[in-house]
Amino acid sequence: MSNKWVYMFEEGDMTMRNLLGGKGANLAEMTKIGLPVPQGFTVTTEACTQYYEDGRKINDEIMEQVMQGVAKMEEINGKKFGDKENPLLVSVRSGARASMPGMMDTILNLGLNDEVVATMIAGNDDPAFERFVYDSYRRFIQMFSDVVMEVGKKYFEQLIDKMKEEKGVQFDIELTAADLKELASQFKAEYKKQLGEDFPSDPVEQLKLAIEAVFRSWDNPRANVYRRDNDIPYSWGTAVNVMPMVFGNLNNQSGTGVAFTRDPATGENKLMGEFLINAQGEDVVAGVRTPMPIAQMEQEFPEAYAQFLEVCETLENHYHDMQDMEFTVENKKLYMLQCRNGKRTAQAALKIACDLVDEGHKTPAEAVAMIDPRNLDTLLHPQFDAKALKAATPMGKGLGASPGAACGKVVFTAEDAEKWNEMGEKVILVRLETSPEDITGMKAAQGILTVRGGMTSHAAVVARGMGTCCVSGCGDIVMDEENKKFTLAGKEFHEGDYISIDGSTGNIYDGIIETVDAQIAGEFGRIMAWADEFRKLKVRTNADTPADAKKARELGAEGIGLCRTEHMFFEEDRIAAFREMICSDTVEEREAALEKILPYQQGDFEALYEALEGCPVTIRFLDPPLHEFVPTEEADIEKLAKAQNKSVEEIKAIISSLHEFNPMMGHRGLRLAVTYPEIAKMQTKAVIRAAINVSKAHPDWNVAPEIMIPLACDAKELKYVKDIVVATADAEIAAAGVDMKYEVGTMIEIPRAALTAGDIAKEAEFFCFGTNDLTQMTFGFSRDDAGKFLNAYYDKKIFESDPFARLDTTGVGQLMEMAVKNGKATRPSLHCGICGEHGGDPTSVEFCHKIGLDYVSCSPFRVPIARLAAAQAA
Ligand code: ADP
Numbered sequence: 001m002s003n004k005w006v007y008m009f010e011e012g013d014m015t016m017r018n019l020l021g022g023k024g025a026n027l028a029e030m031t032k033i034g035l036p037v038p039q040g041f042t043v044t045t046e047a048c049t050q051y052y053e054d055g056r057k058i059n060d061e062i063m064e065q066v067m068q069g070v071a072k073m074e075e076i077n078g079k080k081f082g083d084k085e086n087p088l089l090v091s092v093r094s095g096a097r098a099s100m101p102g103m104m105d106t107i108l109n110l111g112l113n114d115e116v117v118a119t120m121i122a123g124n125d126d127p128a129f130e131r132f133v134y135d136s137y138r139r140f141i142q143m144f145s146d147v148v149m150e151v152g153k154k155y156f157e158q159l160i161d162k163m164k165e166e167k168g169v170q171f172d173i174e175l176t177a178a179d180l181k182e183l184a185s186q187f188k189a190e191y192k193k194q195l196g197e198d199f200p201s202d203p204v205e206q207l208k209l210a211i212e213a214v215f216r217s218w219d220n221p222r223a224n225v226y227r228r229d230n231d232i233p234y235s236w237g238t239a240v241n242v243m244p245m246v247f248g249n250l251n252n253q254s255g256t257g258v259a260f261t262r263d264p265a266t267g268e269n270k271l272m273g274e275f276l277i278n279a280q281g282e283d284v285v286a287g288v289r290t291p292m293p294i295a296q297m298e299q300e301f302p303e304a305y306a307q308f309l310e311v312c313e314t315l316e317n318h319y320h321d322m323q324d325m326e327f328t329v330e331n332k333k334l335y336m337l338q339c340r341n342g343k344r345t346a347q348a349a350l351k352i353a354c355d356l357v358d359e360g361h362k363t364p365a366e367a368v369a370m371i372d373p374r375n376l377d378t379l380l381h382p383q384f385d386a387k388a389l390k391a392a393t394p395m396g397k398g399l400g401a402s403p404g405a406a407c408g409k410v411v412f413t414a415e416d417a418e419k420w421n422e423m424g425e426k427v428i429l430v431r432l433e434t435s436p437e438d439i440t441g442m443k444a445a446q447g448i449l450t451v452r453g454g455m456t457s458h459a460a461v462v463a464r465g466m467g468t469c470c471v472s473g474c475g476d477i478v479m480d481e482e483n484k485k486f487t488l489a490g491k492e493f494h495e496g497d498y499i500s501i502d503g504s505t506g507n508i509y510d511g512i513i514e515t516v517d518a519q520i521a522g523e524f525g526r527i528m529a530w531a532d533e534f535r536k537l538k539v540r541t542n543a544d545t546p547a548d549a550k551k552a553r554e555l556g557a558e559g560i561g562l563c564r565t566e567h568m569f570f571e572e573d574r575i576a577a578f579r580e581m582i583c584s585d586t587v588e589e590r591e592a593a594l595e596k597i598l599p600y601q602q603g604d605f606e607a608l609y610e611a612l613e614g615c616p617v618t619i620r621f622l623d624p625p626l627h628e629f630v631p632t633e634e635a636d637i638e639k640l641a642k643a644q645n646k647s648v649e650e651i652k653a654i655i656s657s658l659h660e661f662n663p664m665m666g667h668r669g670l671r672l673a674v675t676y677p678e679i680a681k682m683q684t685k686a687v688i689r690a691a692i693n694v695s696k697a698h699p700d701w702n703v704a705p706e707i708m709i710p711l712a713c714d715a716k717e718l719k720y721v722k723d724i725v726v727a728t729a730d731a732e733i734a735a736a737g738v739d740m741k742y743e744v745g746t747m748i749e750i751p752r753a754a755l756t757a758g759d760i761a762k763e764a765e766f767f768c769f770g771t772n773d774l775t776q777m778t779f780g781f782s783r784d785d786a787g788k789f790l791n792a793y794y795d796k797k798i799f800e801s802d803p804f805a806r807l808d809t810t811g812v813g814q815l816m817e818m819a820v821k822n823g824k825a826t827r828p829s830l831h832c833g834i835c836g837e838h839g840g841d842p843t844s845v846e847f848c849h850k851i852g853l854d855y856v857s858c859s860p861f862r863v864p865i866a867r868l869a870a871a872q873a874a
């Protein structure tokens with residue numbers, strides 16, 4: 001049997017979304033529940049896939065079924081496509097499984113040609129009708145040329161503008177039938193001029209070309225970008241809907257509109273929308289005329305309005321969600337052209353979900369399921385004032401690396417950021433790239449803008465952790481750090497100039513855009529409480545400071561999954577001791593330097609344990625290569641030389657000996673502890689002593705240290721370090737005469753560790769997947785450089801998303817799944833978590849739930865997202 005490529009609206013329903021697309025499925029569903037929908041048909045998404053398989057052509061079988069659909073549509077509507085007596089005009093509309101508003105193409109008034117126009121006019125004496133026919137004709141030529149043949153819109157707009165000028169009128173609506181007739185013929189001439197052939201007059205040919213154009217629009221650049229941003233797979237394809245035209249531009253008893261059953265900005269339960277008299281679909285959004293508020297429709301078309309209110313109620317009761325609807329009134333009669341669950345702001349999403357529960361439309365579980373966790377981000381950070389933003393044009397774009405809005409004066413160094421901040425200035429730190437030393441400057445800044453780096457670059461990770469707005473990887477910036485200036489969009493910016501950056505979109509603006517503080521509405525807590533009831537995964541946070549930990553706890557974190565100890569070494573007084581440690585010649589010297597660091601580290605851990613009030617805290621031992629800590633400034637090198645009793649040359653020799661060709665795969669992680677066990681000893685003492693002290697102060701808390709050893713790739717290697725940790729810890733505990741439980745675990749971030757997880761679990765009491773490194777090492781992509789070539793991978797459809805932002809479940813995920821399984825086979829009590837950036841990505845969280853992890857750990861501001869995503873996964 002051959003495939004069924006075409007479904008009449010009467011044949012479908014809303015469950016057939018995958019096949020018919022959202023628009024098609026909902027047109028079918030509205031038909032089914034008796035709403036007034038012009039009756040047409042849907043060409044399936046499978047036909048779209050087939051079109052691409054056939055080398056971007058519609059095959060004969062599909063076209064045959066399309067023509068059968070046309071025949072049935074003619075029968076239902078009592079008109080004939082391309083007929084000279086009673087012609088049927090149609091719209092050809094895109095519609096994918098997930099709604100992608102404005103991303104693909106639609107053609108209206110298809111089926112017109114000179115002859116059809118002539119018969120239509122001949123059959124109606126009303127002079128206004130003639131105007132309407134020519135208006136429709138010129139619209140069709142314009143849309144068809146633009147969408148199907150890719151002749152730029154601008155040529156036609158120029159002709160319209162010229163005509164309006166000649167006639168001395170301001171609006172399209174003031175042009176007469178004769179003007180529009182003349183325009184239609186100018187348009188056809190323009191078409192011929194551009195393409196060297198006549199405008200196709202055969203309606204069947206028009207239809208075939210239009211369907212192909214809609215299929216083709218699935219692959220246009222803006223659709224590709226939208227899909228990547230919204231997790232929509234390329235493989236889905238779009239459906240095409242062909243349906244009879246109804247004419248909002250017929251006369252003054254007609255019109256067209258768009259409406260939401262509730263306010264999509266605030267969620268308020270109140271009809272919201274816009275309406276235009278004597279107009280066709282695209283006029284409302286295109287802004288050629290200012291539409292009137294929907295309520296005003298009541299005066300103009302009381303019956304249609306009353307009927308529309310009923311439709312709204314029917315649809316909400318049917319879909320149990322806020323509806324976004326497109327409709328047309330032709331000669332006072334209402335037609336529904338589209339409905340879908342409306343897009344909404346995060347704030348509106350929360351309010352609507354709660355209201356729907358209160359109104360009995362949804363259960364709490366359904367309410368939790370209907371909120372896009374990614375949207376919550378926007379609720380937690382300052383926002384640009386919507387009006388101010390609308391009026392602004394971006395001068396450049398980078399990656400929206402950490403959401404929020406920031407506006408301030410440009411500074412070029414971390415020190416300047418701090419200095420200016422102390423003087424009460426708001427600043428944006430603009431850097432080629434950031435290094436860990438910049439962290440205090442990053443904290444002082446309202447926002448961070450970098451020329452290099454991707455979504456998991458240092459700047460991005462740290463900024464997200466701090467909840468500071470960050471735009472990274474804006475390669476268009478020409479940077480001159482030395483002279484404290486940069487150039488973007490042809491303009492030179494100096495220290496002190498104002499810029500604004502949007503960490504959600506990555507947009508960069510010249511000058512000041514006002515911001516407003518984020519507001520967490522009351523519904524937020526309600527939804528989160530429901531989410532917590534449903535989820536199985538625990539949610540921890542990646543936090544290095546008590547302040548971050550506290551913030552994360554406020555946002556619902558149940559512990560720390562990753563405390564990076566190295567961030568504690570950068571503060572003024574500590575970095576000196578740490579550098580002494582690095583430059584030591586002997587174990588004794590090194591131990592002496594470490595002895596200086598110990599009390600700081602212990603103090604930091606105590607503060608963390610205090611902040612967590614007995615919730616689990618996983619502390620990771622020193623991880624980065626040592627060269628990240630050595631001084632680069634001449635003055636600092638001299639200072640270090642003095643402290644060490646060495647010459648500047650000797651210090652420089654040590655520094656250059658630390659140079660590695662590939663530091664991410666170099667002397668770092670537990671390799672440092674293998675070469676310098678005294679580092680692990682010091683860190684163990686600090687952890688255990690801190691835990692003992694805090695336990696004593698709070699006997700009711702359960703302070704049970706979790707020590708995490710990074711970057712293991714082998715069981716024996718891990719055992720070597722673990723034995724040192726255990727011996728040190730046991731000695732401390734014995735000396736203190738207390739009873740304290742602690743655990744030693746490891747990070748799984750090298751493929752070999754995942755492959756040998758069964759063995760490694762003999763030594764490790766827990767696993768934590770460090771998926772930033774694991775992704776980097778599994779792909780062999782450097783996470784800081786991958787941005788340079790990943791765009792080519794997206795363009796060529798090799799990759800659909802950034803594996804550093806969304807967990808690669810097929811490759812990296814398989815390693816994780818295997819490691820969990822083999823690890824638990826060895827040690828049933830093994831607990832497993834994830835602490836890479838993926839821990840805050842909803843799709844990745846879903847995968848973590850599926851493979852049975854115990855927790856995810858993410859930056860503080862992503863905690864609510866992870867909680868919600870975990871609930872949805874469950
Ligand atoms: P988009 O996905 O960009 O919204 P649509 O396919 O919904 O594109 O079409 C855009 C507009 O064109 C609709 O809102 C509607 O006003 C108008 N339109 C589409 N089909 C018809 C039709 N059969 N009759 C009248 N207007 C139509």
Ligand code: MG
Binds near residue numbers: 326338
């Ligand atoms: Mg639409």
Ligand code: MG
Binds near residue numbers: 710773
């Ligand atoms: Mg790592």
